[in-house]
Amino acid sequence: MIDSDVDARVQPLAAEALSAGRRLLLPGGERTAEVVDTAVEHDDFGVPAVVVVTLESGETLRIATGSTVQVEPAEEMPLITADEGSPEALVAHVAAIHPESPRVQELAERLTRGVNFKSGSNLQDIRDLALTLYVDLSDPASALRVCDLLTDQPFDGNFGRWNLIEACLALAAHLTSESDPSRAAAYSAALRTADDAETDPLKAKLAAAVRQRQLNEPNLYDREIARASDDPAVEKDWRGLRLSVLLYLRAHGGSETLSPEALDRRIGHELLAIRALGVRLSTSG
Template sequence: MIESRKPTRVRRLNAEAVAAGHHIIGPAGTEAAEVVETVIETDDYGTPAVVVATLDSGQTLRIATGSQVQVAVDEREVAAGSIPAQDGTPEAVIAHVVSVHPESEHLQGIAERLTRGMNFKSGSNLQDVHDLALSLLVDFADAANARRVCDLLTELPFDGNFGRWKWIEGALALASYLAFDDGDADRADAYSASLRTADDAETDPLKAKLAAAVRQRQLNAPNLYDPEINRAAAAGDTKAEKDWRVVRLTVLLYLRSHGGSETLTADELARRIHNELVAIRAL
């Protein structure tokens, strides 16, 4: 008896997000083949240029960075990984975006916590939403869903609680970059303006002046965690290196949302963010 093929659906994936285990459809629309390894090659200037995917057949596919490919997803896995939530709610948004990535236990774990009922006054819930959006971009190059998740937080006002605000601020910085990268400059500027509302929260003129001076110093000389990243790389600890690079990425996003600084221009930050994303995905 001939075994029937698994029901599948096709979704698009950024080249940098292709990883071992994905079933990629060839350029001629050929049957999906499993990827067993990926390597990112750079051009002569050190900029990531091509993703080389090795298939289970031994053949390789060369895919330009920034482009997209089609991968096959088992619909039964999607159904098994789906999380019930009432339509039109933040929980429904979370359930939808994680259903696109049923293979990720990390995303499913975050979604399971959030879909029990989101509390926007809870710092841990805000952190989960922020981390979900960041993971969608970093690990899956899923910019569209990352932005949808960010928008669960981007309308929340600054209420004076910096513990909660840092996660909203992070979502605004990420959303600003995603809008900028998508060519929507006005939307990117709006997110950045919302992020900076906390900068102007101090009403005492002297305290506000001192806070502005401290903030400018932080923008001009940010901690980009070079020693930590270099130590992890030298030790071959890819998990630690990735964790520190993700922290550095959030700093770069924050700097870009402020329009850069006296030492790092907005264009330079955009370039570094792109390269950091590629470096993280290569680990």
């Protein structure tokens, strides 16, 4: 049972996203303590394995990567409900849940001025907000709600616009793959809408061949990530692009060279790597 000195409104956070200044609910759930430092230990294969947290008392906690911990909100801020059901209200609600994230606040500040679904910059901000919520803040519920701002948008022939909608469909399919497989399948089917958009038989055949080659030999930014290994911020950006490609491939059903199971493993590894880089950046800032 949580004591009265513990804020009842603790919120979940990925262990990799813990940073100095956050108040962590300790094992047993009876009290919180301030985090003063974090570090990530890797296993023998170079994969992030354990987050080592130093508390204000000098004690340390070892938390497995991929775990979710409970923390107190970074500051007091009233939650804004989305009673009106508008996109702007939903974004404002998400921003109120995550006052500790400058990136969420930046994106929300632009979107709450008014969401225009014909605007490429608005669609990009929605996609970036969904990814930030899931990848950096480990808030899949909010990420899915933000994705759903775009998942019912039709393909209108504009591939620049569609790529952003497609990214939200891919993330939504991933987020619902275990909890609601039929919903995930619907997102995946919507993602493939553009595949059958070409009505000319010859052009459709050529487009299918090009698409299969892209699925079989995707650009996963291996060279860029290797070159950025000494710059966590740049490496994190490239890994974010790789994650988006992997999510798309998984939602598309895999390919002749990458099975769904292999993609699931790679997505999990990429999430751990990106979150670990986020920890490094937050503690070095």
